[in-house]
Amino acid sequence: MNRRAPRRWAAVALTGLTIGALAACSPAGDGGTGGNDGGSGDDVTLTWWHNGTGEPLLGFWEDVAAEFEEANPGVNVEVTAYQNEELQRTLIPNQLRTGSGLDLYQQWGAGELAAQVEAGFVKDISEDVAERAEAMGGVVAPWQVDGATYGLPFNFGISGFWYNTELFEQAGIEGTPETLDELYDAIDALKAAGITPIAVGAGDGWPAAHYWYHFALKSCAPEVLQDAQSSYDFSDPCFLEAGELLNEFVESEPFNDGFLATSAQQGAGSSAGQLATGAAAMELMGHWNPGVMGGILQEETGDENATPPEFLGWFNFPAIDGAQGDPTAALGGGDGFSCTAWSPPECTDLLNYITSVEVQTRFGEIGAGIPVTPGSEAGIADVNLQQVLAGLQESTYVQLWLDTAYGPTVGGAMNEGIVNLFGGQGSPSAIIENMTNAAATL
Amino acid sequence: MALTTTSTGSAATAAGPVPHTASPRPPRSRQQTRGLLLIWAFVAPALIVYVTFVLVPVALAAVYSFFNWNGLGALDRFIGVDNYVRALTDPIFLGAMMNNGLIVVLSLLIQGPLAIGIALLLNRPLRGRALIRTLIFVPYVLSEVVAGLAFRLMLPPGGPFDSFLTSLGWAGDKPLWLADPDVAFWTLFAVITWKYLGFAIILMLAGLQGVPEELSEAAAIDGASWWQTQRHITLPLLGPTIRIWAFLSMIGSLQLFDMVFILTGGGPLNATETMATYMVEYGNGRSQIGYGSAVAVVLFVISLAIALLYQRFVLRRDLRGAITRG
Numbered sequence: 001m002n003r004r005a006p007r008r009w010a011a012v013a014l015t016g017l018t019i020g021a022l023a024a025c026s027p028a029g030d031g032g033t034g035g036n037d038g039g040s041g042d043d044v045t046l047t048w049w050h051n052g053t054g055e056p057l058l059g060f061w062e063d064v065a066a067e068f069e070e071a072n073p074g075v076n077v078e079v080t081a082y083q084n085e086e087l088q089r090t091l092i093p094n095q096l097r098t099g100s101g102l103d104l105y106q107q108w109g110a111g112e113l114a115a116q117v118e119a120g121f122v123k124d125i126s127e128d129v130a131e132r133a134e135a136m137g138g139v140v141a142p143w144q145v146d147g148a149t150y151g152l153p154f155n156f157g158i159s160g161f162w163y164n165t166e167l168f169e170q171a172g173i174e175g176t177p178e179t180l181d182e183l184y185d186a187i188d189a190l191k192a193a194g195i196t197p198i199a200v201g202a203g204d205g206w207p208a209a210h211y212w213y214h215f216a217l218k219s220c221a222p223e224v225l226q227d228a229q230s231s232y233d234f235s236d237p238c239f240l241e242a243g244e245l246l247n248e249f250v251e252s253e254p255f256n257d258g259f260l261a262t263s264a265q266q267g268a269g270s271s272a273g274q275l276a277t278g279a280a281a282m283e284l285m286g287h288w289n290p291g292v293m294g295g296i297l298q299e300e301t302g303d304e305n306a307t308p309p310e311f312l313g314w315f316n317f318p319a320i321d322g323a324q325g326d327p328t329a330a331l332g333g334g335d336g337f338s339c340t341a342w343s344p345p346e347c348t349d350l351l352n353y354i355t356s357v358e359v360q361t362r363f364g365e366i367g368a369g370i371p372v373t374p375g376s377e378a379g380i381a382d383v384n385l386q387q388v389l390a391g392l393q394e395s396t397y398v399q400l401w402l403d404t405a406y407g408p409t410v411g412g413a414m415n416e417g418i419v420n421l422f423g424g425q426g427s428p429s430a431i432i433e434n435m436t437n438a439a440a441t442l
Numbered sequence: 443m444a445l446t447t448t449s450t451g452s453a454a455t456a457a458g459p460v461p462h463t464a465s466p467r468p469p470r471s472r473q474q475t476r477g478l479l480l481i482w483a484f485v486a487p488a489l490i491v492y493v494t495f496v497l498v499p500v501a502l503a504a505v506y507s508f509f510n511w512n513g514l515g516a517l518d519r520f521i522g523v524d525n526y527v528r529a530l531t532d533p534i535f536l537g538a539m540m541n542n543g544l545i546v547v548l549s550l551l552i553q554g555p556l557a558i559g560i561a562l563l564l565n566r567p568l569r570g571r572a573l574i575r576t577l578i579f580v581p582y583v584l585s586e587v588v589a590g591l592a593f594r595l596m597l598p599p600g601g602p603f604d605s606f607l608t609s610l611g612w613a614g615d616k617p618l619w620l621a622d623p624d625v626a627f628w629t630l631f632a633v634i635t636w637k638y639l640g641f642a643i644i645l646m647l648a649g650l651q652g653v654p655e656e657l658s659e660a661a662a663i664d665g666a667s668w669w670q671t672q673r674h675i676t677l678p679l680l681g682p683t684i685r686i687w688a689f690l691s692m693i694g695s696l697q698l699f700d701m702v703f704i705l706t707g708g709g710p711l712n713a714t715e716t717m718a719t720y721m722v723e724y725g726n727g728r729s730q731i732g733y734g735s736a737v738a739v740v741l742f743v744i745s746l747a748i749a750l751l752y753q754r755f756v757l758r759r760d761l762r763g764a765i766t767r768g
Contacts, residue, residue, distance in 0.1 A: 066718035088725055091512055115729065203709060257599035258621030260710035265611075269598045408510075412728040423623065423711045441510070441528070441730065 006328050011096050044344050045076040048104040049092065050337070051084040054295035055304075056366040064359055068350050082135055088112075089408075091289055096121040096340065101341035105352055107151040107336045109142030110400055111407025116338075117241050123339040124148045128348040135374050140402050145334050155369035156334030157287025157388050159317070160211055160400065166311040167195050167281040176315035180245075183318045186431030187254045187434065190281050197254040199271035199280035200422075201264030206403055207271060208259075208422045209415040212431065213331050213402045216242035222397045233418035234432045238324055243428020244419065245320070250422055260423050265292045267299050273418050276309055284317070286333065287388045291368050308367075314384045316391045330395035333404055334372065348367040406435075484556075492556050500742060506735035509757045513731035525736035535737065538708075538715040545631065545716075546695040550688055553635055557642030558684070562672055564643070575647070582640040590704030594620070623713035626706055629716045634701060638694070639674075642687055649683025650676065673768045684762040689752055696745050 005399045008327035043190040048065065052058050058081050065077035082091055087106060087389060095102045096116060107113060116122050126133075126149045133140045133149050143151035163176070168186070189247040190197040202208035209292065216225070220238035228234055256262060264285075274280040276293035278298070283289065290308035297306040319327050337354065339347035353359060360371035364379030370389050371379060380386050403411030418425030459733065470478075476625040507526070529535050564575055596603045597619040604616045619629045653676055661671045699718035702708060708715040708723060715723075721741065724735010 091731070096514065112729075115512055115514050119516075121514065203707065258618040260623070261618070261621035261706065263627070267595070269595070269601070325647070362502075408727065408729040419709075420711055425623075425711050438728075441733070 018231075018235070043076060043080060045072050046103045046344070046346055046347050046350060046436075047101060047349070048077055048079040049087060049095075050079070050081055050106050051087050051335075052368070053081045053083055054291070055298070057081075057291070057329045057368045058365055060363065060368065063144065064354060068353050071353075072346065072349070075352065079270075100342060103347045104337050104339055107143060107338035108333070108404055109151065109153075109336060110404045112404070113143065113150055113338070114145050115407065117150055118143045121341055121345060123341050123347070124150060125152075125339060125348050125351070129352060129355075132352060134372070135370050136355075137374075138398070139334065139372055142333070142339070142404070147251055151336045151338035152351055153334040153336035153372045154360065154363060155288075155324070155336075155356055156332065156372045156392070157331040157370040157385075158332035158392050158395065159214070159284060159286045159401075160313050160388065160391060161282050161284055161317065162289050162310050162317065162384075163282045163313050164275065164278060164280075165200045165313045167193075167278065171195055171281070173335050176313070177318045180318050180320045183422050184252060187252060191254075196274070196280040197255045198258045198282045199262065199274040199282070200259050200263045200283070201271035202255075202259045202419055202422050203261045204264045205412075205415040206401075207285065209262045209403060209418040210331070210401075212242055212246050212414075212418045212421075213399070214284070214317045215245040215320075216325075217244065217329050217331050217399055217400065218242075218317075218320045220325050220326075222326050222329060222399070225399055232406070232410060232442075234435050239432055240428050241324075241393060243431050246421060247428060250424075255422075260419070265296070268296060270296070272296060273300070278309075280294060280313075287385060288368075290382060290384060294367075299438075308382075308384075312384055314391075315385045326397050327395040328395050329399060330391060331401065332392065332398050333401040335369070409442055410435055410438045456692050468632050473638045500606050503738045503742075507739050508731050509732045510730075511727075511732035514729075525733045526740070528733065529737050529740060534715060535717070535720055537712060538717050538720040541627065541714065542696050542698065544627075545634070545698060546692050549638075549691045549695050553639055553642055553691065554684065554688065556635075557639055557646050557687070558677075558680070560639075561643050561646035561650060562649060562676070569619070575644075579640040582644075584637075586637070586700035587704055589633070589637055590701050594705055597629065620706055621710055623711045626713045630702060630705060633705060635700070637701065638691070642691070645683055645687050646680065649680045652683075653679045656680040657764055665682050685756055685760055689749075689757060692748060692752070694713075695744060696741070696748065703732055717744075 048061075050057075050061055050246065052061055060080070061079050065079040069075055069077050083180055084379075088108065092102070095105075096119070099121075113122065127148060132152060133144075136153070139148065139153055139156045143149060145152060161176075167190065168176075169187040171186075173186050173189050177186050187197040200211075205339050206409065216239060219241040220236065224238060228236075228239075256271070256279070262274075265272050267273050268277050268279075271280070271283050272285065272289060272292045272363055273296045275283045275289075276296050285292075288360055290312060293312070294306060294308045297309070298304060315331070337351055339351060355373050357373050357375045360373040360376035361379035363369065364371045364376055365381055365387075367380075367382040369423055370385055372394070377389060380389060398407070403412075406414065413434040414431065417426055417431035421431060422427070506517070508520060508522060509517050510521045510524075511517055513713075560578070564571060564578075568574070595601070599616070599618055599621070604618070607616055609657065617625045620626050657675050658671050659738045661675055666674070697718055700720070702714055702716050702719050703722070706714040708719040718741065719735040721734050725731055725737060
């Protein structure tokens with residue numbers, strides 16, 4: 001009988017091991033403090049997540065983290081880049097729910113931020129960054145909820161048409177379109193020259209939706225847009241008018257073949273890739289586009305130092321004669337960072353360092369985007385980004401991307417309705433209906 | 443050996459009547475307790491993993507599905523069955539269910555016969571048979587993401603696949619394989635077939651190895667043709683394999699996600715949406731975890747019902763004594 005005992009104990013031991021192993025799988029939950037590299041107990045580790053998976057941003061944030069570590073002995077910064085959609089929709093919400101492990105993270109602001117604040121996941125940094133927020137001015141608004149600051153932007157720009165100056169020349173287009181009619185003329189001229197006028201990544205939804213946002217901005221008064229942001233009331237006829245203007249635009253067939261399945265940023269076949277490789281003449285996109293195109297060219301050519309194409313130009317979304325909206329209004333948005341509610345005080349120090357004039361000036365110099373902190377504009381080396389900045393400074397009102405402003409539920413339904421219109425299966429009123437129905441499920 | 447003898451002995455003791463005790467339940471012998479302990483010790487690791495990663499998440503999803511929850515705040519907005527009503531009346535979700543159903547049926551009708559036919563051919567003496575078998579199995583070995591991305595790169599308008607067709611002499615406009623809502627579903631089905639046919643063929647080939655050669659020889663002596671032999675001997679004996687394959691194929695079709703997500707993301711205009719992509723897009727993507735959970739529960743119940751019915755009525759003979767009773 002005794003011969004069986006060892007087996008039994010082996011089985012019990014195995015069970016114990018399994019339970020132990022499972023227990024070890026759960027997160028350490030130490031609120032990001034405590035070094036895991038065998039350092040002393042006083043060490044602080046900051047976990048920092050951002051979406052800059054491509055150069056120059058990837059290396060830039062690593063440099064910033066290293067500088068901060070050097071200036072603050074005992075602080076470790078673990079900086080990791082994740083693909084944008086994964087980071088925003090899956091990784092950050094899941095990590096926030098665990099209530100530990102993450103300190104500084106990418107923050108797109110507005111609707112999404114409000115939901116995170118309501119759940120108590122975000123640190124109120126109003127006092128720690130008061131000076132910086134004051135200096136930045138109005139652009140901080142998307143990172144504020146009920147007057148309190150929950151994050152700071154490091155990059156803010158507006159959307160407009162990126163175009164290929166060589167293809168415009170080839171099609172005999174002089175200057176850039178100032179009005180919608182001139183844009184239609186340019187589209188016709190490009191088509192006549194056998195050039196695809198516009199690439200749009202409707203497969204991703206939002207790049208197509210930006211057209212409707214722009215038309216809504218031209219049709220609706222700023223007050224109407226701002227009210228809708230909190231009331232989700234889209235009954236003003238200007239929203240319908242935006243859809244009608246878009247319908248007309250789509251019917252002029254300016255887009256690349258198969259645009260419904262085109263992605264925005266992945267590879268040469270994406271809308272950014274088509275513009276970068278000269279397969280299409282225009283793309284309506286945010287200020288990050290040169291960086292995206294540079295990344296695609298690096299991948300496609302295998303040349304690590306490939307830069308955004310030389311032929312690139314930028315012009316603001318054209319004005320529409322007789323439209324009700326503010327003609328100097330612009331559509332834009334930015335990237336920021338927030339600290340989690342459980343992050344150590346060093347998190348706000350790091351955020352202050354990231355948004356310092358010195359780091360922001362360098363951010364402009366590498367051409368990754370448009371810095372926000374006043375005094376750092378001088379760093380913007382890229383001619384096109386200078387134009388975007390000029391557009392931003394000229395605008396009297398900057399409307400945040402509507403999907404960000406309305407949050408993922410209403411924003412997602414809105415984008416879906418707009419893409420349906422692009423695909424010929426929607427209507428201007430169906431977009432409004434989609435938004436209203438989604439708002440009812442909030 | 444010692445183990446077997448002891449267990450049998452203890453079982454006999456336990457089963458027999460114990461006249462000298464008054465209690466209705468005989469006290470457990472030490473050996474019996476030890477046996478139970480051993481069973482639990484062996485079952486526990488698998489059970490713990492199963493409960494933690496299967497049963498608990500399913501139960502949690504069922505709970506979430508009755509709440510309006512964005513996944514961030516407290517679970518405090520109970521809304522009853524509203525999420526279920528919304529899902530089952532949403533034309534896009536119903537379309538996704540239709541797509542799943544269509545893939546189930548098409549897989550059975552097209553992939554099944556195709557796999558059996560190819561397996562029968564590959565079972566005959568043939569030059570380079572091993573090479574052909576390997577090549578057919580390669581797509582199944584590739585990861586879904588790799589295969590999906592490869593097709594995404596090949597299929598855009600004017601892409602490599604279109605150039606290939608042009609080189610074959612098709613000069614005109616090609617269909618928009620992934621961008622035309624009327625075409626994309628069929629493109630998706632073709633890619634799925636390419637991906638999973640190899641698995642079906644390998645299963646069938648394995649099943650064919652279990653068909654005794656003597657039967658075919660006897661049939662040949664009786665004057666049966668090759669076709670007659672396949673029809674009346676091989677196919678009936680391949681039955682258990684075909685039924686198991688059909689089961690795996692159905693469950694796989696119902697839960698289809700990876701390939702669709704990579705290849706089309708459910709688009710264009712929801713033309714290739716499946717229940718699983720719908721769940722991710724409308725639950726996770728739109729911060730409506732409660733609603734996504736309701737969709738998950740619907741998907742779970744459909745899969746469970748089909749699995750149980752299939753096991754009860756179709757796999758009954760094959761699994762007799764293993765899962766079902768009697």
